[in-house]
Amino acid sequence: MKVLNYIDGRWMPSVSEQFVPIINPANGQSIGEVTVSNEQDVEQAVSAAKRAQKAWALVPAPKRAEVLYKVGMLLQERKEQMARLLTMEMGKVIEEARGEVQEGIDMAFYMAGEGRRLFGDTTPSELPNKFAMSVRAPIGVVGLITPWNFPIAIATWKSFPAIVAGNAVVWKPALETPIMAQQLAQIFEQAGLPNGVFNVVHGRGSVVGEALVEHRDVKVISFTGSNGVGRRIAETCGRHLKKVSLEMGGKNAVIVMDDADIDLAVEAIIWSAFGTSGQRCTACSRIIVHERVKQQLEERLLAAMNILTVGNGLEEGVKVGPVINQGALQKIHHYVQIGKNEGATLLAGGYVLQDEQYKGGFYYAPTLFTNVTPTMTIAREEIFGPVTSIISVRSLEEAIEVNNSVDYGLSSAIFTRDIHRAFTAMRDFDTGIVYVNAGTTGAEIHLPFGGTKGTGNGHRDSGVAALDVFTEWKSIYVDYSGKLQRAQIDV
Ligand SMILES: NC(=O)c1ccc[n+]([C@@H]2O[C@H](COP(=O)([O-])OP(=O)(O)OC[C@H]3O[C@@H](n4cnc5c(N)ncnc54)[C@H](O)[C@@H]3O)[C@@H](O)[C@H]2O)c1
Numbered sequence: 001m002k003v004l005n006y007i008d009g010r011w012m013p014s015v016s017e018q019f020v021p022i023i024n025p026a027n028g029q030s031i032g033e034v035t036v037s038n039e040q041d042v043e044q045a046v047s048a049a050k051r052a053q054k055a056w057a058l059v060p061a062p063k064r065a066e067v068l069y070k071v072g073m074l075l076q077e078r079k080e081q082m083a084r085l086l087t088m089e090m091g092k093v094i095e096e097a098r099g100e101v102q103e104g105i106d107m108a109f110y111m112a113g114e115g116r117r118l119f120g121d122t123t124p125s126e127l128p129n130k131f132a133m134s135v136r137a138p139i140g141v142v143g144l145i146t147p148w149n150f151p152i153a154i155a156t157w158k159s160f161p162a163i164v165a166g167n168a169v170v171w172k173p174a175l176e177t178p179i180m181a182q183q184l185a186q187i188f189e190q191a192g193l194p195n196g197v198f199n200v201v202h203g204r205g206s207v208v209g210e211a212l213v214e215h216r217d218v219k220v221i222s223f224t225g226s227n228g229v230g231r232r233i234a235e236t237c238g239r240h241l242k243k244v245s246l247e248m249g250g251k252n253a254v255i256v257m258d259d260a261d262i263d264l265a266v267e268a269i270i271w272s273a274f275g276t277s278g279q280r281c282t283a284c285s286r287i288i289v290h291e292r293v294k295q296q297l298e299e300r301l302l303a304a305m306n307i308l309t310v311g312n313g314l315e316e317g318v319k320v321g322p323v324i325n326q327g328a329l330q331k332i333h334h335y336v337q338i339g340k341n342e343g344a345t346l347l348a349g350g351y352v353l354q355d356e357q358y359k360g361g362f363y364y365a366p367t368l369f370t371n372v373t374p375t376m377t378i379a380r381e382e383i384f385g386p387v388t389s390i391i392s393v394r395s396l397e398e399a400i401e402v403n404n405s406v407d408y409g410l411s412s413a414i415f416t417r418d419i420h421r422a423f424t425a426m427r428d429f430d431t432g433i434v435y436v437n438a439g440t441t442g443a444e445i446h447l448p449f450g451g452t453k454g455t456g457n458g459h460r461d462s463g464v465a466a467l468d469v470f471t472e473w474k475s476i477y478v479d480y481s482g483k484l485q486r487a488q489i490d491v
Pocket residue numbers: 145146147148149150154172173174175203204205206208209210213224225226227229230232233247248249250280281282382384410449450455
């Protein structure tokens with residue numbers, strides 16, 4: 001499989017003529033190659049997008065929405081095929097891959113609905129026979145930069161609201177997962193989106209990403225990825241006074257109180273900590289447990305981890321797939337060493353899986369630490385792998401304090417049967433997403449998605465909130481009194 005750029009409705013290799021292999025993390029084998037672009041390709045894509053956007057903005061929003069509706073139908077048709085390709089290029093298990101493609105389908109239909117709403121406000125004017133309203137206006141060319149862990153869902157969270165609102169898109173996907181980008185571009189093409197409204201440029205962040213962020217005709221950058229890269233992008237956007245939406249990492253916690261349904265909590269933790277091999281921004285990487293139920297929780301977690309099957313995500317019954325690449329394996333193992341050196345107790349895992357069945361792939365054993373303190377490195381930094389840590393507390397107040405003590409603020413969860421405790425947590429957890437009696441993962445596309453502190457800069461993906469990123473408010477006054485009326489003049 002050869003993955004090319006999609007610019008102005010045409011499939012083309014980069015002018016650099018360079019390609020790199022696309023690696024299946026389950027076995028280390030190449031499943032194709034992808035073009036590696038440079039600044040010239042970005043220039044071409046942005047020019048095409050700029051030309052196309054003017055006409056696209058004039059298409060009535062309900063008609064723009066019809067294209068998205070078709071995109072939803074086509075995604076539905078291709079769901080199984082795309083899910084299998086997703087597992088092959090990214091590694092997540094097939095049931096999760098199906099769930100991710102479904103997120104894209106849901107987003108297409110949801111945003112198609114927004115095309116018939118795109119609500120503004122009409123308000124009474126201060127003056128007689130005058131009409132006042134505000135409307136959402138498209139911004140122009142928007143640049144999307146996305147990570148490899150949700151290569152289709154996150155692209156739909158960003159591109160669908162951008163397009164329905166009348167913008168044109170230039171998307172730089174992660175170089176590890178170009179196949180999903182190719183699939184989405186093919187679907188837009190098949191759905192009849194005018195040439196140039198959606199463009200894909202593959203390449204490295206330091207070249208293609210930076211060129212997109214620096215480009216004067218790109219008016220908005222919507223980024224999802226790591227904190228370090230996000231901060232750098234924000235600095236550049238600050239220099240250019242460019243609007244930027246940043247969705248970055250997490251250090252998410254499940255809080256288990258002493259009145260919790262422990263079995264339910266265990267089931268949720270296993271899914272949130274080890275699903276997608278812990279490579280979710282919302283992954284549960286801290287378990288903050290009341291000391292009275294700590295031992296019970298540890299025992300049941302270990303029992304549940306014992307029956308977790310790790311392997312190729314395409315195989316039936318596999319629950320935990322590989323991590324993305326060799327670099328990720330090394331980074332995860334480095335954090336495990338730090339955990340041990342800082343005095344945490346390793347209860348399970350803590351090693352790279354190397355048996356014959358894992359040959360060539362990048363597999364890490366699901367790992368559980370206990371006796372972790374809130375100041376340890378593994379309790380503070382995002383590991384992005386199948387590693388989670390138990391921290392013991394004596395009260396809800398202490399649990400809230402520990403939960404909020406990290407630099408990130410994406411998702412947190414509480415398990416309790418006490419409504420007072422549940423509502424206190426909902427109010428006091430300093431995260432953009434809060435779950436009660438459910439794990440930290442599993443966001444639904446019609447609610448805003450994002451976080452506080454080091455997780456973001458106040459914007460949100462998903463839900464109607466996503467439209468705020470890709471539109472500008474325009475205030476309009478219509479005076480039909482037939483005479484000059486002046487506001488702000490006292491008479
Ligand atoms: N909050 C969220 O919604 C969310 C969702 C998924 C993943 N994430 C985060 O993403 C991270 C994992 O993804 P990753 O490893 O792909 O992240 P990353 O920051 O390394 O890369 C993300 C994207 O940015 C590009 N990039 C890299 N350097 C760049 C630069 N200098 N300028 C412009 N673009 C550049 C990459 O090529 C890639 O497309 C984790 O931290 C995870 O928590 C956040």
